[in-house]
Amino acid sequence: MNTxxxxxxxxxxxxxxxxxxxxxxxxxxxPIDMVVLFLFxxxxxxxxLGDDHSFTGAMSALFTVGLMHVSVSWLKLRFVxxxxxxxxxxxxxxRDGDWDETNMRRLRMQQADVRTAARQQGLDDLGKVAVxxxxxxxxxxxxxxx
Amino acid sequence: xxxxxxDPPMPQEIAAxxxxxxxxxxxxxxxxxxxxxxxxxxxxxxxxxxxxxxxERTLANADHSISIRYEPIVRFGxxxxxxxxxxxxxxxxxxxxxxAKDLVDQFGLESITPRPATWEIAGGxxxxxxPVQAGxxxxxxxxxxxxxxxxxxxxxxxLDAGETLTWSQYAVP
Numbered sequence: 001m002n003t004x005x006x007x008x009x010x011x012x013x014x015x016x017x018x019x020x021x022x023x024x025x026x027x028x029x030x031p032i033d034m035v036v037l038f039l040f041x042x043x044x045x046x047x048x049l050g051d052d053h054s055f056t057g058a059m060s061a062l063f064t065v066g067l068m069h070v071s072v073s074w075l076k077l078r079f080v081x082x083x084x085x086x087x088x089x090x091x092x093x094x095r096d097g098d099w100d101e102t103n104m105r106r107l108r109m110q111q112a113d114v115r116t117a118a119r120q121q122g123l124d125d126l127g128k129v130a131v132x133x134x135x136x137x138x139x140x141x142x143x144x145x146x
Numbered sequence: 147x148x149x150x151x152x153d154p155p156m157p158q159e160i161a162a163x164x165x166x167x168x169x170x171x172x173x174x175x176x177x178x179x180x181x182x183x184x185x186x187x188x189x190x191x192x193x194x195x196x197x198x199x200x201x202e203r204t205l206a207n208a209d210h211s212i213s214i215r216y217e218p219i220v221r222f223g224x225x226x227x228x229x230x231x232x233x234x235x236x237x238x239x240x241x242x243x244x245x246a247k248d249l250v251d252q253f254g255l256e257s258i259t260p261r262p263a264t265w266e267i268a269g270g271x272x273x274x275x276x277p278v279q280a281g282x283x284x285x286x287x288x289x290x291x292x293x294x295x296x297x298x299x300x301x302x303x304x305l306d307a308g309e310t311l312t313w314s315q316y317a318v319p
Contacts (some may be wrong), residue, residue: 016179017183020176020179020183020195022176077149084165084168084172085172088172089164089165089169091163091164091169092160092164145194
């Protein structure tokens with residue numbers, strides 16, 4: 001019972017902490033982002049299982065996390081407000097040559113991230129970009145000018 | 147269950163910047179959440195939830211035959227120490243401390259330094275006798291344990307000829 005409760009609590013806490021520290025951690029694979037994810041994983045395992053090294057304990061935690069995932073996914077489908085809280089909404093950071101510095105600062109995104117997305121789209125000039133959007137998963141989408 | 151919502155057409159969404167009102171409210175939630183995390187980290191770093199510079203308290207009984215230095219807030223399963231400073235009877239070569247059995251059981255007693263010469267059951271409690279060099283007026287004894295209790299616990303200790311010292315510890319998960 002203890003392991004199940006701790007696994008459920010850890011799932012929710014890690015989910016909201018990742019959400020609170022910003023969406024770039026979820027998608028960017030820079031060293032500073034990977035450090036956070038690796039350490040979160042390691043620390044959560046020891047907090048959930050503690051000295052319980054049994055197969056039963058590990059499986060109960062694993063199943064709990066799986067079921068929490070299904071439950072949260074169902075709640076996201078059922079309630080739009082819950083989906084927005086858990087996943088966020090897309091945010092425009094560049095439009096027709098103007099940077100939205102407030103959103104950039106809040107998302108801790110840099111111009112280089114948008115330039116990278118533009119290059120990955122095959123564009124060699126930001127002048128050809130109509131809108132750059134930071135998606136819910138933290139990736140940058142670039143929409144080309146018509 | 148309805149899974150298709152009435153979202154506006156995509157060009158309208160992009161033109162309006164998606165859901166800026168929600169993101170503005172979420173921004174405040176983010177700041178509040180980060181402040182809560184910061185406050186929790188500070189509380190932990192200072193030791194108000196155990197293991198820090200301000201985590202220990204000193205307590206003595208009325209006749210000052212025993213004083214202890216301990217953590218009122220301990221962490222479940224994490225090592226903690228209770229330091230006893232006991233008065234040695236004049237011309238005595240030993241000091242006997244009777245401790246609550248919960249100090250062994252619930253406190254998760256792992257070691258006592260120095261090791262007691264004898265352990266005895268005494269009225270549901272445990273009496274420990276420590277040899278002391280002649281001339282010593284105080285004996286320092288260290289109890290190390292990993293708390294196995296949830297919430298609060300009240301512990302006691304006393305010398306053979308002395309008042310009972312009672313203290314409480316609270317274990318956080």
